[in-house]
Amino acid sequence: MTEPTRRAVLRTGWKVGGALLFGAAGYTAYEALSPLSTGAAGGKITVGAPSNFSNGSATYFTDGRFYVVNAGDHFFALSQKCPHLGCKIPFCDSSGRFECACHGSVFDLAGEYVKGPSPRGMDRYFMKLDGGNLVVDTGVSVSGPDRGTKTYFTPAKGPGCVGKA
Numbered sequence: 584m585t586e587p588t589r590r591a592v593l594r595t596g597w598k599v600g601g602a603l604l605f606g607a608a609g610y611t612a613y614e615a616l617s618p619l620s621t622g623a624a625g626g627k628i629t630v631g632a633p634s635n636f637s638n639g640s641a642t643y644f645t646d647g648r649f650y651v652v653n654a655g656d657h658f659f660a661l662s663q664k665c666p667h668l669g670c671k672i673p674f675c676d677s678s679g680r681f682e683c684a685c686h687g688s689v690f691d692l693a694g695e696y697v698k699g700p701s702p703r704g705m706d707r708y709f710m711k712l713d714g715g716n717l718v719v720d721t722g723v724s725v726s727g728p729d730r731g732t733k734t735y736f737t738p739a740k741g742p743g744c745v746g747k748a
């Protein structure tokens with residue numbers, strides 16, 4: 584049996600490395616864009632005092648997969664699941680809006696529909712004040728507000744993260 588040449592070893596190494604890189608990129612794209620198979624866990628999650636959430640902020644909670652937002656001292660717990668086809672909706676710091684990268688739906692800070700194919704605003708979880716802390720019940724969700732609802736509308740504060748928001 585002959586020993587492999589240096590060139591053959593390098594060629595094989597590049598192929599293996601390329602395959603690993605391609606696989607990692609594919610998995611990353613799948614994780615970022617795939618719809619969620621289920622909603623949140625269904626439990627109650629204490630997220631802290633209202634004063635922990637500054638006006639205009641959106642804070643993500645991994646446990647329940649929701650955001651707590653403070654839209655002009657109106658607090659909401661918003662599901663991260665896009666009402667269109669279920670992709671995870673990231674919050675864009677520069678625009679102060681939620682922008683779904685899958686098909687371009689945009690929602691204001693309160694989760695109200697701004698544009699895109701979503702049939703409504705972002706779904707919300709029931710949240711109450713208990714002993715000075717906000718408690719989110721991920722077992723009780725409410726469909727997002729209808730398109731055209733502008734009750735807590737907040738204009739974009741800057742450029743969007745996905746195209747022009």
Ligand code: FES
Binds near residue numbers: 666700701
């Ligand atoms: S899944 Fe969000 S816009 Fe389609």
